[in-house]
Amino acid sequence: MTSERVLSWTPSAIVFDCDGTLMDTERHWQDAREHALGEFGLTSAPGFADRAKGLHYTQCGRLMAEEAGRPDLAADMTGSLLRIFRDLVAENPLTMPGARELVVSAATFAPLAVASNCPREVVESCLDxxxxxxxxxxxxxxxxxxxxxxxxxxxxxxxxxxxxxxxDTLAVEDSLCGVEAASRAGMRVLGVGPWPGERTTAMVDLWVSSLAEPDLSRWADARIPRQATR
Incomplete structure (x- = not known):
């Protein structure tokens, strides 16, 4: 990793992932996967959560069905997965530590976007x-x-x-799937979350345990225009 590629740089735009990056919803996906499998009397194989993290929900539903030996249930599992996830998010939507503060600061010096594998209505509902x-x-x-x-x-x-x-764009991601996408797009990548191992970190410019990490907060705050109010 080359942290100075992020911390000494001002991006022209910043693109955030949503699940597990801005919103604390990855645990909802984990619970939704288990509940969806349970509706069909099935359980996930060891390590499934890592293999499914960051996948589009239709890919995840297909993977669930294939690994359970029931590829014929892919469409039904996908529908159950999304329904259960939406219910869980509606009950308990939370932002990740430091996400709000970073977004508010960053919006003063760069245009912001979200790039997500979730359905648009889910992303918009979470952010709203x-x-x-x-x-x-x-x-x-x-x-x-x-x-x-x-x-x-x-x-x-x-x-x-x-x-x-x-x-000239910074991507903010928490999963291997997302890091691969941002890296292939040619962006500088800020990774966030528990240390994911060398395969993922080899593709990022800076990995932080939380968006509330002091070095990251100082980087963003130093770029706020003087006339801007937070």
């Missing part, structure tokens, strides 16, 4: 509930012309909407 929606000019999710992560499409589209070159 957290009071963060108005800080983001664009939300990009997979659709007919945009492939989900780990393909780079959502990040490339987000940079384009922000009017920034991908090489």
């Amino acid at each position: 509930t957290a009071g963060l929606r108005d800080y983001f000019g664009h939300i990009v999710v997979p659709d007919a012309g945009i492939r989900p992560k780990p393909q780079p499409d959502v990040y490339l589209a987000a940079a384009r909407h922000c009017g920034a070159d991908p090489a």
Whole structure:
């Protein structure tokens, strides 16, 4: 990692992942996967949570069915997964530590976007509930012309909407799937969360345990224009 590529630099745009980066929803996906499997009398194989983290929910539903030996249930499992996840998020939407503060600071010096594998309505609902929606000019999710992560499409589209070159854009991610997408898009990458191992960190410029880490807060605060109010 080369932390100075982030901490001595001012990006032209910043693109955030949502689940596990801005919003504390990764645990909801984990619970939703277990409950969805349980509805069919199935359980996940060891290590499934790591293999599923960051995947588009349709890919996750398909993986659940395949690993359970019931590929015929992929569509039904996908529907159950999304329904249960939405219910869990509605009951307990929380931001990740430091996410609000970083977003508020960053919005004063760079256009912000979200690039997520979640359905748009889920992302918008989460951000609205957290009071963060108005800080983001664009939300990009997979659709007919945009492939989900780990393909780079959502990040490339987000940079384009922000009017920034991908090489001048910072991506903020928490999963291998997302880091791969941002790296393939040619962005500098800030990773956040528990240490994920060398495979993931080899693709990021800086890894922090939390968006509330003091070095990151100082970096953002130092770039707030003097006339801006937080």
